[in-house]
Amino acid sequence: MSETITILVVDDHDLLRSGVKTSLARFDDLEVIGEARTGEEAIALNVELQPSVVVMDLLMPGMGGVAATRELRRTSRAQVLALTSFVDNELVQQALDAGAASYLLKNVDADELAEAIRMTARGGSAFAREATRVLSARREIRPLDDLTEREREVASLLADGRSNADIARELSLSIFTVKNHVSQILTKLQVKSRTQAAAVILRTIDPSA
Secondary structure, three states, X not given: OOOOEEXXXXXXXHHHHHHHHHHHOOXXXXXXXXXXOOHHHHHHHHHHHOOOEEEEOOOOOOXXXXXXXXXXXXXXXXXEEEEEOOOOHHHHHHHHHHOOOXXXXXXXXXXXXXXHHHHHHOOOOOEOHXXXXXXXXXXXXXXXXXXXXXHHHHHHHXXXXXXXXXXXXXXXXXXXXXXXXXXXXXXXXOOOOHHHHHHHHHHHHOOOO
């Protein structure tokens, strides 16, 4: 039996938090263990509950979701999945720079949200198509032809939301080797994080995404 993924839901709207909790209740491997209305509450509850994943609204009164994400990533191992109502160029970039691993819209269905949470908990990433468009538009994408054959294999798995450990097992490589390949991929794609790299790779592979 797989280990339960524990979740903290952060949103200033009671109905949204309730809806997320209800939607995830039917998945045996997911458990919402806390709810917060503000970024400040999220930080306090994160210390108390130590969830695997924080599902974070970005626009809230007081400390917003971007600042809360930055603090959570600085002080804990919790992964952050940004869940917001719309895609704004600056907001996407700010959320990812703050350390959010995934970025989805609130119109996502329960199955998609559940799978995104699983990917995020494993150290991977999940993106709304609108977010990948924003990231692609903000930079000139270097073609994947710049990557070696092995780097393309690693990049494909990275874009699929796989963690370094997953990639190492899939390709029969050491974690150290995978980390080196990921570092080269980030350099060649001119991005700062594997999260941003995943979004760029997805957009490059499928321009209609």
